[in-house]
Amino acid sequence: MRQDERTLVVTADGVQARVFEEARRGGHLIEHTDWLEDLHSKSGHDSAVRGTHGRHGESGADKAEAAFLGKLCDRLDALMTAESFDALILIAPPRALGVLREKMAKGLHQRLALDEAHDRVDATAEALTKIIRDLRQAKA
Structure with a gap:
């Protein structure tokens, strides 16, 4: 990996997401709330949570989560x-x-440098910087 590599850092769960820019490897994270502003629809999620189970046991909340995450990938x-x-x-x-x-589209998947299976959507930029550093060290 190059030091000057620009990285998009994403924290997400099934109803919300946050995006950060890492302008250079190991640098500070800058949150860009405006990049996802229109994806966060509270009313859509609230109604889905109260939904009933559909075929194959998938609830309205499951469908809303999949739809949100699909839009996020796009x-x-x-x-x-x-x-x-x-x-x-x-x-x-x-x-x-x-x-x-x-x-995830194939092109996006090819640029996936790291991932972590934890709920960190509420983590601070400073905490995420440390987490990313640890992930990079573990991968090396």
Whole structure:
């Protein structure tokens, strides 16, 4: 990996996501709340949580989660190109991470540098910086 590599760092669960820019490897993370503003629809999730179970045991909440994560993948794919990112790091609970991997376009998947199966959507930028450093050390 290059030191000047620009990385998009994403923390997500089934209903919300946050994106950060790491302008250079090991640098500070800058959160970009505006990049995902329109993806966070509280009313859609709230109604889905109260939904009934559909066929094959999938609840309304499961469908809403899959739809949100699919939209997130589409947005990440667009951001990677529009903002000229070199690499992607995904941090999400195991189930959400699995859905993201499944829905990810091939080109996006090829730029996936690291991932971690933990719920860290509320983590601070400083905590995420340490987590990413530890992930990189473990991978080396």
